[in-house]
Amino acid sequence: MTTPPAPSHPRRVRVHRPGGYHRLRLEAFTAPVPGPRQIRVRTAASGVNFADALVRMGVYAPARRYVGWPITPGFEVAGTVDAVGAGLDAPDWQGRGVLALTRFDGYAEAVVVDADLARPLPAGWSTAAGAAVAVNALTARHALALADAPAGAAILVHSAAGGVGHWLVQLARAAGLAVTGTVGRAAKRDAVLAAGAEHALVRGTAEDRADTTAYRAIFDAQGPTTWRRSYRRLAPTGRLVVYGAHGLTGGGGFRVLRGGWQYLTRPRFDPLALCADNRGVLGFNLAYLFDRRAQMRAELDAVVALVEAGSVRLPPITALPLDQVAEAHRRLENGATIGKLVLTAAP
Numbered sequence: 001m002t003t004p005p006a007p008s009h010p011r012r013v014r015v016h017r018p019g020g021y022h023r024l025r026l027e028a029f030t031a032p033v034p035g036p037r038q039i040r041v042r043t044a045a046s047g048v049n050f051a052d053a054l055v056r057m058g059v060y061a062p063a064r065r066y067v068g069w070p071i072t073p074g075f076e077v078a079g080t081v082d083a084v085g086a087g088l089d090a091p092d093w094q095g096r097g098v099l100a101l102t103r104f105d106g107y108a109e110a111v112v113v114d115a116d117l118a119r120p121l122p123a124g125w126s127t128a129a130g131a132a133v134a135v136n137a138l139t140a141r142h143a144l145a146l147a148d149a150p151a152g153a154a155i156l157v158h159s160a161a162g163g164v165g166h167w168l169v170q171l172a173r174a175a176g177l178a179v180t181g182t183v184g185r186a187a188k189r190d191a192v193l194a195a196g197a198e199h200a201l202v203r204g205t206a207e208d209r210a211d212t213t214a215y216r217a218i219f220d221a222q223g224p225t226t227w228r229r230s231y232r233r234l235a236p237t238g239r240l241v242v243y244g245a246h247g248l249t250g251g252g253g254f255r256v257l258r259g260g261w262q263y264l265t266r267p268r269f270d271p272l273a274l275c276a277d278n279r280g281v282l283g284f285n286l287a288y289l290f291d292r293r294a295q296m297r298a299e300l301d302a303v304v305a306l307v308e309a310g311s312v313r314l315p316p317i318t319a320l321p322l323d324q325v326a327e328a329h330r331r332l333e334n335g336a337t338i339g340k341l342v343l344t345a346a347p
């Protein structure tokens with residue numbers, strides 16, 4: 001296989017200070033050199049995740065903890081290996097198509113990643129598909145593992161048409177769970193049903209309010225607007241799995257004030273009440289589990305195997321060029337997306 005030349009002037013998205021979409025600046029930079037057991041990926045596609053918007057806004061704690069400012073967002077890429085670090089079998093990697101996880105730096109045309117968090121791009125997968133899977137699917141698998149719901153149990157997935165939502169619906173369905181999904185607008189219902197949910201509810205409508213199902217598990221990254229009710233919707237032994245709070249953010253002006261109010265008045269769960277109610281509340285953030293390399297890699301391989309076996313399907317994917325990164329964030333933060341957004345590098 002021939003190795004493409006390293007891009008002479010790779011570009012990356014840089015955020016020098018937290019703020020609005022205008023903070024996402026495209027800048028040329030010197031391609032980084034891979035260290036021991038690292039590879040450099042000439043990026044063809046970078047996955048867009050809601051956390052990237054939080055990074056830009058300056059409210060993503062792992063970004064402050066691990067990088068600070070300036071920062072390049074991005075947790076996942078697909079592309080071609082064009083440089084190999086010491087300790088790796090170079091012929092094995094050089095020129096190979098890969099998909100990879102990275103804690104930040106993914107919005108770039110060249111990125112160095114740890115080889116143990118990269119794997120070959122499966123045959124027949126586009127690079128857009130390669131950048132569309134890792135974060136969302138691993139999040140969904142972790143959430144489902146925490147919920148530990150038995151086959152046949154009824155579960156509720158909020159924001160079910162989104163990136164993580166797609167995988168929660170697909171993986172849960174493959175595990176024999178009965179899935180209801182919620183969405184923020186009616187136009188997304190069909191996507192949730194197409195992904196395999198039995199029911200799709202538009203949040204806040206009469207149909208949603210009338211739903212009296214006692215759920216074995218509820219997956220809720222909305223925030224305070226739904227956490228309280230999600231808890232009440234649980235059956236005895238039910239589990240509320242919290243992994244985000246996207247409802248707190250997005251937009252400016254009134255939405256910022258409203259988010260601040262919701263944050264201050266968020267529910268606090270009382271351990272004694274949990275006992276009396278026989279319910280559990282669980283939370284996680286994979287950004288803090290990133291160093292569990294073997295587990296991450298095994299999960300990634302497992303997801304690819306499920307796709308290859310036809311047990312689950314890739315999400316609908318929308319690709320935008322890297323220089324439209326601000327538009328990508330705008331769409332994500334306004335709830336306008338279905339499935340996964342990826343940014344494509346210049347050929």
Ligand SMILES: NC(=O)c1ccc[n+]([C@@H]2O[C@H](COP(=O)([O-])OP(=O)(O)OC[C@H]3O[C@@H](n4cnc5c(N)ncnc54)[C@H](OP(=O)(O)O)[C@@H]3O)[C@@H](O)[C@H]2O)c1
Nearest residue numbers: 050159162163164183184221243244247250285286333335
């Ligand atoms: N804890 C972890 O390890 C982890 C890892 C990955 C992702 N996450 C979290 O999982 C959630 C989904 O991430 P994703 O990347 O897959 O995004 P996504 O679901 O593809 O997009 C976000 C969706 O959130 C909904 N939403 C509700 N209120 C919103 C608001 N005020 N502003 C913007 N969107 C709002 C919208 O869908 P509807 O209107 O249809 O609900 C929107 O489409 C996020 O909260 C993210 O932070 C957590």
